[in-house]
Amino acid sequence: MSDIVAKLKGIVGDEYVVTADMSQYLRGKEQPAAVVFPGSTEDVAGIVKAAYDAGIKVNVGGKVVETKGLKGGIAVVMSRMNQIEEVDPENLTCWVQAGMNHQEFVEKIYAENLYFPPEPYAVSTGSIGGCFGIGDVDTKSFNYLPTRTFILAYESVLPTGEIYKIGTKCIKCVSGYDMIHFIVGTRATLGIVTRILVKLLPKPKTCRAVIADMPSLNAAATAFKAIQKRKIFPTRMNALCKAMGSEVMESKGALALIDLEGFSVSTAQYATEIEAELKIAGATSTKIVEDKAEYDELWAKWLKVREKINLEENKVKFTVGAAKVGTALNSLAGIVGNLEENPGVLVEGLNGKITVFTKNAEVDAVAINKMAMGLGGNVSGLLGSQLRCQAYNDNEMLEELSRVLNSIRSQFDPKGIMAPGIKF
Ligand SMILES: Cc1cc2nc3c(=O)[nH]c(=O)nc-3n(C[C@H](O)[C@H](O)[C@H](O)COP(=O)(O)OP(=O)(O)OC[C@H]3O[C@@H](n4cnc5c(N)ncnc54)[C@H](O)[C@@H]3O)c2cc1C
Secondary structure: OHHHHHHHHHHHOHHHEEOOOOHHHEEOOOOOOEEEOOOOHHHHHHHHHHHHHHOOOEEEEOOOEEOOOOOOOEEEEOOOOOOEEEEEOOOOEEEEEOOOEHHHHHHHHHHOOEEOOOOOOOOOOOEHHHHHHHOOOOOOHHHHOOHHHHEEEEEEEOOOOOEEEEEOOOOOOOOOOOHHHHOOOOOOOOOEEEEEEEEOEEOOOEEEEEEEEEOOHHHHHHHHHHHHHOOOOOOEEEEEOHHHHOOOOOOOOEEEEEEEEEOHHHHHHHHHHHHHHHHHOOOOEEEEEOOHHHHHHHHHHHHHHHHHHHHOOOEEEEEOOHHHHHHHHHHHHHHHOOHHHOOOEEEEOOOOEEEEEOOOHHHHHHHHHHHHHHOOOEEOOOOOOHHHHHHHOOHHHHHHHHHHHHHHHHHHOOOOOEOOOOOO
């Protein structure tokens, strides 16, 4: 093992290889031989090639690395690769290193009058590489489309240690299989992404929030439906149960939080129309937030609450699409009990996604999945979380899918060294 540590030190320098007190960089029980901090794509290639030659397992993370299956292996932390390399305002693109902090990236881009909408719940601690590694879908994805839409090109290191580059600034640059977007959500199983060319948007001219104290989550869902019937599709349209809503602001019942980004005149007009629909659905109080500082504070609180419930073990997330949120809420109450009394219910109205706290997630998830599938949706799954998927989905389909995924994976990673905790 000292051989590989010496090799790593030779590649990145002694100060960037840690072999003691590693816990702050790791998540999980198993201990790797070393945590290593590359500073360039060439460093990453050297590390992975050394691991490949020695048949040593590797995993990667923005700041913290998952250690499942990584005993004696190498944990690669990308935080040194944290630079914006090029902003191209005319093509609306930007080359960014994969270890850059997500929040910092969004702020720097915003200062250039540009916009990067993906908003994972761990936005303050996550990295851009992690965002594409997971392939987040967030509350804004209905309007701006999911994270995968925002990758145009990337540079990565394959599990064999070879450097791989694909994509260009041109929107039309895929011939044949779309290998660019294929990388999104692969969770390091196909290698380590080092630099990403992301697609940007112009910064919205203005933004406004509409908040309403609602008698129930169902009343909020009724208002959401009416808003959509008017063909108004805000940027975010969410509701929180009383317990979670009160962490954002004082409320008597459920809290509806609606966000509008866009042009000044239409945004102001939509805000008024939305407020009217919330009142018709029974809002006991409403407010249109125009002040930018207040607006930012509101959505920062929303992100905190969203992160909190997502870190909770005892929760189930499912999607039914925007049109069926009200029906799903009614059925959900039949499974987990009165939603207004629940400590955590979060409704993302546009995605038709509901996150619910439940005392017995493993059991309730099966009933919730059945209900969600009946409405044309399902419980959220995740690459590598095989057992959960098996419990929720069709076994035969899962076996066939696993076979295909494993076959693709072994083409990229013949020795099976990357992301050992991810099993299909
Ligand atoms: C299992 C899981 C599921 C999640 N699902 C969602 C979601 O649906 N919606 C949402 O908003 N947020 C989600 N998040 C949170 C989201 O992933 C984080 O908020 C953030 O985007 C990840 O950044 P990070 O740097 O912390 O990633 P990490 O936790 O370090 O990495 C996330 C994944 O990406 C891989 N990865 C990291 N960097 C690279 C790289 N450079 N090249 C290749 N692979 C890399 C990691 O190995 C890991 O599998 C999820 C997080 C986890 C752990």
